[in-house]
Amino acid sequence: MIVSSDGEHLISFLPWLDRGRLTVCDGFDLARTRRLKVGGVLLRDFDRPLGPAADGYFWVITRSARFDKTPCLSVRALSDTAPEVFRLRFALDEEQVTLPREYLGDAERHWVGRYGGRWQTFIATPEDSVVASYPCTWRGRNPKDRKTPGFSGVWPVPGRNELWYAVDRSDHLLAVDSRTMQELATIRLPRAGCRQILFGADGLAFVQNFDTVAVVDTRTREVLRESRVQPPDWNDHGQKFAVFIGELLLMPEGRRLCVARPFSSDVVVVDVDTLEKQQSIPLRGEPLELALHPNGNDLLVREAWAGEFFRCTVD
Structure with missing residues (x-):
């Protein structure tokens, strides 16, 4: 999940939920969301937002509709404050590979x-x-x-x-x-x-x-x-099985690591030196994606199945 530099927008994509569109959420009113179709192309499982890029833009990598026949990937750059397509370039073609200018230091x-x-x-x-x-x-x-x-x-x-x-x-x-x-x-x-x-x-x-x-x-x-950090769950036959964790987020001071646990309905904060749990933040549903609010202490969380956004504070 990507958060804009001013915290005004969150950009997320969950393939099984968003039906090929990016979900854009108001960072100050998490109940206000809208879905954005990127350049008339529906996103697929492989696709994902990348960024943020420089000057308030982020990149979305998408496969061409002809991807199975021709080796091309299209990359679209969108503004993170007023999401709209402003550039389209092919990242891959038969002659050469050209990539958009993305800011990664x-x-x-x-x-x-x-x-x-x-x-x-x-x-x-x-x-x-x-x-x-x-x-x-x-x-x-x-x-x-x-x-x-x-x-x-x-x-x-x-x-x-x-x-x-x-x-x-x-x-x-x-x-x-x-x-x-x-x-x-x-x-x-x-x-x-x-x-x-x-x-x-x-x-x-x-x-x-x-x-x-x-x-x-x-x-x-x-x-x-x-x-x-995620204990095993039980299936219908009374057998234990391992379940995955969601995204990680390193707090700005570098001493605490936040881990989304969708099957435990919480976000845990662990010490980076010992990996021992310091705090558990219970949430509704199955939290999966994490981002840091610009204030440096609040977490922005997206739930996996209902797609709700939450904001919570790390002690």
């Missing part, structure tokens, strides 16, 4: 797409020139799982020429040199299913790992500690 940008008959992750510099691509892989996945290979995410490591790739449906994180695209190391996570990585100021990375939060040292690439 010194970090390179990355997109996943099909090119030349293969799924690739493309790396681009701030000048929009492609420097390399990295082929997708099945590594670490169940041999019977032969669905389209790919990555569930790619994250640039701050202050290093290094990218971390999470192999989809696998417990592998691949550390890759962003200049040469040579693999540096494989980081084995406690569980399969990495959807988010947050980097702290002290060289630590906080990995959302299905029902677990893992802390990884970015220098040694070792898992330092882990904690199952």
Whole structure:
């Protein structure tokens, strides 16, 4: 979930709920929401808002309606204060890869797409020139799982020429040199299913790992500690099964980590050093997405199934 710099708008997309449109919520009146169709294109599961970008804009990456036949991804930039489409560019075509100018500091940008008959992750510099691509892989996945290979995410490591790739449906994180695209190391996570990585100021990375939060040292690439922050649930047959956690959010002081727990109907605040729970904030429904309010202390939360937005305070 993206929050505008002044806190006036929240931008969210839940594929199973929003019916192909972005949901835009008034940051001061969370009951006021509207759905925005991006450039006449309905979004799909792969699509997502990215950002925020510079000058009050954010990017939405969408697949072309012809995506299955031609390798192109369209990227649309929208204003986060008055959402409307103002630019459309193709991120991928047969001749070259061109990317919109997105503000991510010194970090390179990355997109996943099909090119030349293969799924690739493309790396681009701030000048929009492609420097390399990295082929997708099945590594670490169940041999019977032969669905389209790919990555569930790619994250640039701050202050290093290094990218971390999470192999989809696998417990592998691949550390890759962003200049040469040579693999540096494989980081084995406690569980399969990495959807988010947050980097702290002290060289630590906080990995959302299905029902677990893992802390990884970015220098040694070792898992330092882990904690199952979401207890297992019970099914109709009286059997326990693991359930996933939602988004992570690192508080501005860098000492507290907020974790959305949709199956426990709360957001928990844990200490980053011990991963012990400090606070539980009960909410209605199943909280899934988190964002920080511009006041630096309040959380903005979106529920998974009803799509409601909440605002709560961290003690």
